[in-house]
Amino acid sequence: MKLVIAYIRPESLPAVKQALFEREIFKISVTNALGCGQQKGYHETYRGADIEVTLLKKVRLEIAVNEDFVQPTIEAIIDGAKSGKIGDGKIFIQSLEECIRIRTGEKGKLAIG
Amino acid sequence: MKLVIAYIRPESLPAVKQALFEREIFKISVTNALGCGQQKGYHETYRGADIEVTLLKKVRLEIAVNEDFVQPTIEAIIDGAKSGKIGDGKIFIQSLEECIRIRTGEKGKLAIG
Amino acid sequence: MKLVIAYIRPESLPAVKQALFEREIFKISVTNALGCGQQKGYHETYRGADIEVTLLKKVRLEIAVNEDFVQPTIEAIIDGAKSGKIGDGKIFIQSLEECIRIRTGEKGKLAIG
Amino acid sequence: MKKKKLYIKHLLLLLILGLLSGNLYAQDSTAAAANAANDAALTALSESLQNNLNIVWTCVAAFLVFFMQAGFAMVESGFTRAKNTVNIIMKNLMDFSIGSIAFFLVGFALMFGTTNGFFGTDSFAMAGSDVAGKDWDWTFLIFQTVFAGTAATIVSGAMAERTKFNAYLTYSVFICAFIYPVFGSWAWGSLFKGSGWLENLGFVDFAGSTVVHSVGGWLALAGAIILGPRIGKYDPEGNPKAIPGHNITIAALGVFILWFGWFGFNPGSTTFGDGDIGRIAVTTNLAAAAGAVLAMFTSWLMFKKPDASMALNGALAGLVAITAGCANVSPIGSLVIGAGAGMLVVISVTVLDSVFKIDDPVGAVSVHGVCGAFGTLMVGLLDVNSGLFYGGGLQLLGIQAIGVASGFVWAFGLGLILFVIIRKTVGLRVTEEEELRGLDIGEHGMEGYNGFQIFTTQ
Amino acid sequence: MKKKKLYIKHLLLLLILGLLSGNLYAQDSTAAAANAANDAALTALSESLQNNLNIVWTCVAAFLVFFMQAGFAMVESGFTRAKNTVNIIMKNLMDFSIGSIAFFLVGFALMFGTTNGFFGTDSFAMAGSDVAGKDWDWTFLIFQTVFAGTAATIVSGAMAERTKFNAYLTYSVFICAFIYPVFGSWAWGSLFKGSGWLENLGFVDFAGSTVVHSVGGWLALAGAIILGPRIGKYDPEGNPKAIPGHNITIAALGVFILWFGWFGFNPGSTTFGDGDIGRIAVTTNLAAAAGAVLAMFTSWLMFKKPDASMALNGALAGLVAITAGCANVSPIGSLVIGAGAGMLVVISVTVLDSVFKIDDPVGAVSVHGVCGAFGTLMVGLLDVNSGLFYGGGLQLLGIQAIGVASGFVWAFGLGLILFVIIRKTVGLRVTEEEELRGLDIGEHGMEGYNGFQIFTTQ
Amino acid sequence: MKKKKLYIKHLLLLLILGLLSGNLYAQDSTAAAANAANDAALTALSESLQNNLNIVWTCVAAFLVFFMQAGFAMVESGFTRAKNTVNIIMKNLMDFSIGSIAFFLVGFALMFGTTNGFFGTDSFAMAGSDVAGKDWDWTFLIFQTVFAGTAATIVSGAMAERTKFNAYLTYSVFICAFIYPVFGSWAWGSLFKGSGWLENLGFVDFAGSTVVHSVGGWLALAGAIILGPRIGKYDPEGNPKAIPGHNITIAALGVFILWFGWFGFNPGSTTFGDGDIGRIAVTTNLAAAAGAVLAMFTSWLMFKKPDASMALNGALAGLVAITAGCANVSPIGSLVIGAGAGMLVVISVTVLDSVFKIDDPVGAVSVHGVCGAFGTLMVGLLDVNSGLFYGGGLQLLGIQAIGVASGFVWAFGLGLILFVIIRKTVGLRVTEEEELRGLDIGEHGMEGYNGFQIFTTQ
């Protein structure tokens, strides 16, 4: 089992969700995050003083999947989130040792989906 | 050392915290999250138009524990979070390579608690 | 590749960011979190009734780095976040199996920076 | 819009006079008569102009009192949790809307119609008033409507975060159509066609510390008791837990709006445009100020920090308390009343919360019920004409006590009955599940702060 | 500040009279003449005092109407998303600011100057009024300015969350300087130096259901059509998706402020301080209340839950609808009009959204356009003097229909032309990227809720 | 409530007249005398009615000015960070509450009592005014109280986010009891029993650009200097960093409320109900509009985007600037003053921030101090009777400059002294730790937005 973490632009979340659904990945968790990456921040001004926004608003996805779903998940995320412009985001993959469904106590591969 | 990640219903956080405390697990981190799982979303209407809320509000727990605490942690979460209804949530377990207490520089098992 | 997760005091974020930049670590992700650790909560009162704030506001950092950057990252976080008082926070290190840059499809070490 | 017309009414008066006097002046001996006619013309003119001024003043005051609805909505929303915001807003909107209609159709008649000794019996839907005319009646109606609306809206705060919406709608009809008007007829009926036993006794409640606020407050008390506390308000040992409101800025705005509106409530109750209104504005303002200051210091002493929610409640407490005597006490007297109310409200909130275990999320019972009663009694001491401290003896104090007691018995008693009946019929409280998730989604299927990330752990 | 001076003006009048009469009284035969002089003095005094009262009343009413700007800003901000808040606030601030200046310089003249049959042609920048005097003119100007500002601000809500800021500024100039004043001159020109064909027909629009609200509403309709819906408002199959507003508390506050301000809008349109204002306040309040209640029940029936945003819109719908007939219908009539508007607004919002696929984020077209027209027509039925239901026949109804139709043709027609021209020149809509990220950062480089964590996925 | 009584006062007047005239008319030769009596009755009636109208008007205006407290609270809360919201709210509530009491007990006497040449010396706690009567005194007191409250509240914005709460309470007493009243006695003392050297010179400050706003603004400047900037406001090289406010919607609401309240502030300063108030409302409105528009365009030029916070400040700048001359300049003149203030405020904010490194979170010094001085001077140019541009020569300009300068010396000088003393005694600034975490928890033990997730990294 793997844990896929992805940081994407907020605007692309609907497209990513769509792409995941098409590949039958229905379970995801989303949090707001602030990110600092290649994408330069933008400048706001407020009352004439500068604000350098170096932490950009991003959305963090966390998706636990079985091995055979890793590739589709990555594809789906790229599909939905890639615009080719700096700031599209990153995908991180970690191994996941165990997964438990709280409701039933089911474990492992069964619990993930 | 393991890193336990759990997504639970917001309402059950107090009960989970209680259950963890009873097992002498005092250190946890909590974030808000939106989740998409087996639990069907609910429908809001706003001005007559439908909102399908497919991303449900969840709470994400992150708990770093030593091996001998993994089982109690899982038990505690299930204890506090299980209602038997869809949407109770999931627990994910990953291995954790290192843990450092910033204040003292202590590492590993010592640092976790 | 490693995934460094750190919980720090909100106030120390600017200093940590600075310390990371000095060590040429430019990419980080930040989320708000509530933490429960050694640091005791504080008491608010509201209309004469007590509120025990046991979940303290923390900031969670997630930084994916190549092996040779792990040590500098840890140093930088400690540098910026250590005040010596309870509540300074923790650093967790996990192994990271893969990293993909969505924009280009680059993988692994190349994608991280 | 109407064109600036030529004061037809006044001209007419003058014309009649002209005819009369032209006639009479022919004879020398009629000079005195002419003069009398002249005087009558002057009197008529004076009355007519002053009447117009009174109408303008009373209408403006009524609008200010209407605006207090916004104040109540903001205070109650700010002092409760984000997940119940839509619900509290809707309750505030609806109690005034339904209440306005109910008061027009029924309540006004019970309160101000020709009395059967217990309540009024005519003027339903303002029958008898000219629907195309310039009668004082309409100005009086709008002024009284917004007062009824104030009494109605007090309850929602004390019953917030757990009451079913349709139960609340049912309640709203009864208070504006029956509970408030009947009590009102006892104290204020003679302002129109009615007459009441309390006012005949000599009961002084100039703008309604008892008639409006205490009645609302005691109903709120009944409601909070029958409902029981919110989930999580008391721990298993029965110790109160704080459930902080979600928006202090909005609550503070609400208090400022209420303070602003009170300048219509108290000075407006003269329904007459003359120098009294300035004096009443002064006593009203000083009492509010003293209430805020003393509540702050009291909370500072009791809880180690100056509590904003208490200071805000303190201002309201001062306002409620001065309402009865605003025209009858001196400015110094108003400082005393305000200061007393400011201290009292902090103690009352704490005692209700910790000792009686009554969960009143916004402090409505303490502010309106307790401080309303306090203020009404204080008139017995501080009335500059007949108060105890001004040598007036105990008589007024006794009468005030009768008024306060009858208000409590009527409102609290009927409140208990009403809420028990509602609980048995439409049901009074939402399910535990709905309460935890918030009434906004449960009752209205929407959220108050879409897009905002709210710690969903409370 | 000015010292309490000695009513010089009135004294002067009396002095003249004194001189006259002193003279005349020497002879017995002049007694009647003296008396006449006396009467004249009384009349002058009465007019002068009533005039001062009218000025005070009209000014207070104007201030209340001004405050409606705050109400519109809050409603529109609350009913749209957090990422576009700064932008909608700026639009509301600027349409009134630019509009005030444009109306002073040009609009007032077109509306109230001596007419060429189509619009007024003099009084630009109030030429002819004494810049240091006490003329009625200035009171009339401030009252009319805030009305123009109301018409202008209606549009921003319907075009929210996607319109370029400079396009909106351009529009603001045109409505206050030209579109609104010209139509206004037809219905209300004779209130000052002008005269209009609609008022000459006998068209009844006391405070502007058509002149102000429908005109604003139809312009909003034109804008919303030319702009097209927001991204994400319709799915690929064309089904409407809800895009909930971000702050229902603030939206509700806005509605309360508007309701409050409407007590200046309707009763104030008498510009005369007498008993009519109380009666108009009653009809206004009852219609708003009925609108809120019926909209709530209608939404309850249609969507299974009582929708707060609909109930809030319902109150406004009732207010808009009663505006035309507030002085001419009975209180019962106002309940009928308010109730009708409350039902109508829910249906209209739903139909525009689902059937016509017109994206109006705050319901401005339904509230102001549709309910304004509805209310104007209802006068034809419910006018207590000449309405159909009161035996007045069909004539008034016909005239009202002509007024409504001409308002639609003028405002919607010119609106289409204006917005197309703006689209071709300065550009009307922001880029897709900017719309997704929010206009606050795109147009103003700042955020509305700094520090708040907002789910940035919507 | 008071029953509609029979205009007893007026009747009495008429009765006296009746007796007099009945007597005199017996003889033919007394006809003239009778007539004179008749005239006297008319005059008395006119004065009495106009006096009542003035009271109603001045009270309504006072209430509007009171409401500005809500506006200040919202503006200051909105323009600062979420973590300091409770604190700023409490400061706004308390400066008015404490200030009201201090002004009643002491301040009014210093300002309006019989003067010793430097300040007033009697009328403490309104001694001498009838505590049960209809005197003008009370209306005058409430009007002056809300003005004092306005001066007091200006300071909190400039000292926001770092001042200790008890230090601020101490300051509040001094400004309302001493600093403001003494300066006020120089310019406005003769409105009651006093008399002042500035007004005797011919200084024109109709509603208080200098007396209220500049005095408040210069005190704010002193406070901001003594306090020093907020942590993080300047980077190590001394470059200013923006610290954006947390709620632009609420700040905008505050500005609309202030604009609304200003219609009491300026036109109300006539304390007389006649045609002047309409004209003053026009100049006030146009100046505000021009201020908003020009500030927006100036910020657009300087920072590439139209800055909402600047546009909002611009409206206030226009209002502050027109306050001195609102009754004395023409509408076109008011446009000039407003536009100038709109540009000036943007420049002033930027210069204070970048050049002088004075950290004023809400721009209070620029809006009230700088634009107040600017507006006062402009009267010297644009007064339609004696301004330089109207051929009045340099005299008035010179007098205005003296007034402005004396205001600066008095308020800024005393401010420095006062804040240094406070720093040495109760302490002026919170600890660094508290400042970082927010004053809400540090000073009041509570949060403003419970449950909302706020990026706690700023």
Ligand SMILES: Nc1ncnc2c1ncn2[C@@H]1O[C@H](COP(=O)(O)OP(=O)(O)O)[C@@H](O)[C@H]1O
């Ligand atoms: N090494 C990293 N560690 C943690 N988060 C990262 C890292 N690299 C990128 N991110 C996250 O991904 C987001 C997008 O990264 P960015 O470099 O802007 O994308 P791209 O390389 O496609 O332009 C960042 O804002 C940050 O939140």
Ligand SMILES: Nc1ncnc2c1ncn2[C@@H]1O[C@H](COP(=O)(O)OP(=O)(O)O)[C@@H](O)[C@H]1O
């Ligand atoms: N595979 C997954 N990857 C990431 N998050 C998941 C996954 N499965 C479940 N979750 C999280 O757990 C929450 C609860 O899951 P759900 O399927 O509703 O629980 P249950 O299976 O007990 O009904 C989801 O809302 C989501 O946040």
Ligand SMILES: Nc1ncnc2c1ncn2[C@@H]1O[C@H](COP(=O)(O)OP(=O)(O)O)[C@@H](O)[C@H]1O
């Ligand atoms: N075992 C753990 N699992 C998850 N989060 C933890 C753990 N230990 C600490 N944390 C996080 O780190 C924060 C700081 O921990 P704390 O014990 O207060 O630091 P210190 O030990 O330096 O005083 C906590 O608030 C919590 O968010």
